[in-house]
Amino acid sequence: MPFIPQIVDCLDTLISENIEIQSPLVMQPIWKTVGKTSKLYQNCLDIFVWSNFGFTRLFFDITKRLAKSEESIQRPMRSVVWLAKMLYEFALIGKINHKLIIDTLTYNTKNDKAFALSGSNTRPYMTCDNLIQPRITKEEINNIILGGGQNFLSPERRFDAIILSNPEIFDDRLKHI
Numbered sequence: 104m105p106f107i108p109q110i111v112d113c114l115d116t117l118i119s120e121n122i123e124i125q126s127p128l129v130m131q132p133i134w135k136t137v138g139k140t141s142k143l144y145q146n147c148l149d150i151f152v153w154s155n156f157g158f159t160r161l162f163f164d165i166t167k168r169l170a171k172s173e174e175s176i177q178r179p180m181r182s183v184v185w186l187a188k189m190l191y192e193f194a195l196i197g198k199i200n201h202k203l204i205i206d207t208l209t210y211n212t213k214n215d216k217a218f219a220l221s222g223s224n225t226r227p228y229m230t231c232d233n234l235i236q237p238r239i240t241k242e243e244i245n246n247i248i249l250g251g252g253q254n255f256l257s258p259e260r261r262f263d264a265i266i267l268s269n270p271e272i273f274d275d276r277l278k279h280i
Contacts, residue, residue: 107170107180110187111163117190118156125156133229134262135237141268148244149237151229159186160228162218176210178218184208185217244272 118125131151135144162179169177176184185208189199226234244266253273256263266272 107166107176107183110183111166111170114159114183114187114190115163118159122156125154127152128155128158129153131225131229132262133234133237134265136265141265143241143265143269143272144237145240146237147241148239149233151231151234157228161220161225165218165220165224176212178212178216181208181210181212182217184210241269241272244269248273 129152131153133149133151135147136142137144162182165179166177166183169180173180185201185204188204188208189201192204193199248266253266256267258264258267
């Protein structure tokens, strides 16, 4: 796909020349456990905030790698094309018909999601002191989840299961554990 790297380069230039107008987009919670166990570290919680421009790195950088070897358009590549088309449409007419763009520019790929990434893909962008040493202690969870709210968690969700695996957070008799 020879046009994909050109689109990424153009968008990269546009973003780098306008970096001062970026704004927060997504708040991603992070939690830290001891190894692969469900035991929370003492300093276990924090939050990472992705800016709108920073978020583009997730699919731009993958697209740069994929475009060198792929013959077909993969989901991250398609996200780059969608973004370019949406920005172009906004520049021309001042509004975006995102549904039409997404439904029209499918490139024979199932249209159920833009892309998905694992922690191994996001971690390099998130490297910071707060990821290594989160600011919120596990005792603070008791001040965040109030009124027995832990009893309404769904243990099939990973973070919910982690909290439920640390009952000492909510039981004063177990806090020394």
